[in-house]
Amino acid sequence: MTSLLHLDSSAHRSEESVSRQLTALFARTWRTAHGPAGYRYRDLAADPVPPLDSAYCSLGRRVERNGLVPPAGVDTLAESAAERREWSLTRPLVTELLAADTVLVGAPMYNYAVSASLKAWIDRVGFPGALTDPDTGEGLLRGTKVVVVSARGGAYGPGTPREGWDFQTPYLRAYFGEKGVAPQDLCFINAEMTMAELVPGLARFRSLAASSLAAARAEVIAAASGGGPAGGRSAGLGGRIEATAG
Numbered sequence: 001m002t003s004l005l006h007l008d009s010s011a012h013r014s015e016e017s018v019s020r021q022l023t024a025l026f027a028r029t030w031r032t033a034h035g036p037a038g039y040r041y042r043d044l045a046a047d048p049v050p051p052l053d054s055a056y057c058s059l060g061r062r063v064e065r066n067g068l069v070p071p072a073g074v075d076t077l078a079e080s081a082a083e084r085r086e087w088s089l090t091r092p093l094v095t096e097l098l099a100a101d102t103v104l105v106g107a108p109m110y111n112y113a114v115s116a117s118l119k120a121w122i123d124r125v126g127f128p129g130a131l132t133d134p135d136t137g138e139g140l141l142r143g144t145k146v147v148v149v150s151a152r153g154g155a156y157g158p159g160t161p162r163e164g165w166d167f168q169t170p171y172l173r174a175y176f177g178e179k180g181v182a183p184q185d186l187c188f189i190n191a192e193m194t195m196a197e198l199v200p201g202l203a204r205f206r207s208l209a210a211s212s213l214a215a216a217r218a219e220v221i222a223a224a225s226g227g228g229p230a231g232g233r234s235a236g237l238g239g240r241i242e243a244t245a246g
């Protein structure tokens with residue numbers, strides 16, 4: 001049975017959230033194609049992953065000193081109730097991630113980067129060695145497909161004034177790549193200029209926003225219905241945008 005882990009991280013828990021609209025469309029399409037049994041959902045805004053604390057760091061450093069330690073070995077290295085608590089917050093997230101064939105990440109752009117709730121999850125599942133094969137040193141996500149659906153108020157493609165300001169998708173590409181996700185298994189679908197509908201000064205970009213959303217919806221349906229991640233493709237509005245929202 002194939003499995004999908006669906007993560008949302010927009011703080012805007014509303015049907016107006018573009019990343020949530022698109023990930024919900026992906027999930028509906030995926031369940032129609034594959035059935036409901038392998039589907040898991042985690043709302044990182046509604047049910048936030050706690051930020052790291054000192055006990056996470058002390059346990060992580062002890063694990064690092066011991067080389068590559070599998071999850072069962074971390075249990076025995078924890079030396080205090082606080083460290084055991086940190087590991088008990090971390091391990092289920094790692095197990096859930098490793099069980100997924102496909103991971104769907106809803107990612108709003110906040111201040112040119114990912115949301116704090118998504119970053120908190122990333123920091124947890126990135127516990128030292130948790131996503132590394134202790135025998136080979138390879139990333140354990142090497143068979144996993146990752147689909148990132150990003151929503152951003154502005155546009156960041158080549159030729160836009162804020163080209164080079166996107167610290168969201170390059171970051172996620174580096175993170176998941178380092179954990180073993182193959183480039184052809186990592187797909188980015190971007191809805192851009194989402195603020196054009198809201199901000200009067202961006203009204204002239206409303207048709208571009210609409211076409212970006214329509215393209216994102218089509219890519220979501222293709223990816224979810226088995227067209228598969230599109231080889232690391234990253235949709236954008238290219239040089240057609242002359243101003244951006246930040």
Ligand SMILES: Cc1cc2nc3c(=O)[nH]c(=O)nc-3n(C[C@H](O)[C@H](O)[C@H](O)COP(=O)(O)O)c2cc1C
Pocket residue numbers: 010011012016017018019020107108109110111112113151152153154155194195245246
């Ligand atoms: C705290 C915050 C920071 C934001 N920072 C940016 C930004 O740096 N660049 C940008 O293009 N849009 C920015 N936006 C706009 C969001 O990216 C945009 O509204 C997007 O659609 C949010 O995703 P959502 O619709 O799924 O909630 C920001 C919005 C918020 C709430």
